[in-house]
Amino acid sequence: MVAAYGTDALRIAERLGEDLGHGLHEGELRWMMTHEWARTAEDVLWRRSKLGLAFSADDTAGLAARMSTLRDQAGELAAAG
Known part of the structure; x- marks a missing residue:
């Protein structure tokens, strides 16, 4: 993680x-979505990492669903804020 994120790795790891x-954790996914756009x-699996080599089609669909949920949660927080 340090090789990929440098000094930000500690903030992600927390x-x-x-x-x-x-090896992909929700905190790292959130970081990729908020700080790396x-x-x-597919963006996460191939451009931000090389995890596409390990993820199956079902894994990828699950990741896409999780990303949608995280976006919805962020929108709800912004609307409530």
Whole structure:
């Protein structure tokens, strides 16, 4: 994680959250979505990492669903804020 995120790795590691498979954790996914502008599962799996080599089609669909849920939650927080 340090190789990928440098000094930000500690901030990500503090809130890893659920293991989404193949070493990808929710905290890292949130970071990619908010700080690296990852918008799709394919963006996370191929452009932000090389996890596409490990994720199956079902894994990728699950990741896309999780990303949709996280976007919805962020929208709800922004609306309530």
